[in-house]
Amino acid sequence: MLASIRSMAEPLRIGICGGTFNPVHIGHLLIAQDALEQARLDRVLFIPCATPPHKTAHRLAPARHRLEMLRLAIRGDHRFAVDDLEMRRGGPSYSVETLAELKRRQPQAEFSFIIGGDSLPDLPHWREIDRLVRLCRFIAVGRPGFKPPRTNPYRALLVRGHACEVSSTDIRARRGRQQSIRYLVPDAVFRYIQAHKLYR
Numbered sequence: 315m316l317a318s319i320r321s322m323a324e325p326l327r328i329g330i331c332g333g334t335f336n337p338v339h340i341g342h343l344l345i346a347q348d349a350l351e352q353a354r355l356d357r358v359l360f361i362p363c364a365t366p367p368h369k370t371a372h373r374l375a376p377a378r379h380r381l382e383m384l385r386l387a388i389r390g391d392h393r394f395a396v397d398d399l400e401m402r403r404g405g406p407s408y409s410v411e412t413l414a415e416l417k418r419r420q421p422q423a424e425f426s427f428i429i430g431g432d433s434l435p436d437l438p439h440w441r442e443i444d445r446l447v448r449l450c451r452f453i454a455v456g457r458p459g460f461k462p463p464r465t466n467p468y469r470a471l472l473v474r475g476h477a478c479e480v481s482s483t484d485i486r487a488r489r490g491r492q493q494s495i496r497y498l499v500p501d502a503v504f505r506y507i508q509a510h511k512l513y514r
Contacts, residue, residue: 327355
């Protein structure tokens with residue numbers, strides 16, 4: 315009984331996975347699962363952006379399709395959830411604004427922003443990075459062979475990820491060449507892309 319009371323008093327540990335998810339694929343899900351297990355998170359929240367702020371997304375599927383594919387990808391997994399707050403907000407999606415909104419909603423929760431290990435050197439260029447690190451910590455997922463940088467000024471937690479060469483860019487290219495993307499995305503996402511003729 316005492317253990318259950320103590321666990322109820324602990325803050326919820328929530329991981330954040332952001333991006334275009336154009337489309338979501340097994341690599342996204344593996345990164346989320348690796349971070350959740352090794353950082354002992356309670357849940358991972360997938361937040362698809364409306365407009366990527368730092369790059370031009372090639373062949374960006376409409377928001378409603380990307381959102382639905384995410385929902386299909388995680389259906390039945392209670393550890394994962396989807397939030398459309400950036401899509402509802404519209405415009406370029408900046409992580410600092412998203413984390414500020416999440417913190418307003420759940421002030422007692424502990425948020426961790428999940429990134430790929432190769433993104434660590436880019437953190438100084440993120441908008442309002444000093445404010446962002448007060449709102450969350452970073453979890454950097456490195457694939458096998460990843461060498462962490464010599465310095466870690468934002469104190470990111472480094473976790474080991476699975477080897478996975480799948481990318482949304484490759485999936486879109488394969489669709490353009492009329493090659494199969496089966497097994498690169500969850501079955502439900504594969505069927506959705508086929509049914510809606512996306513990325514052709």
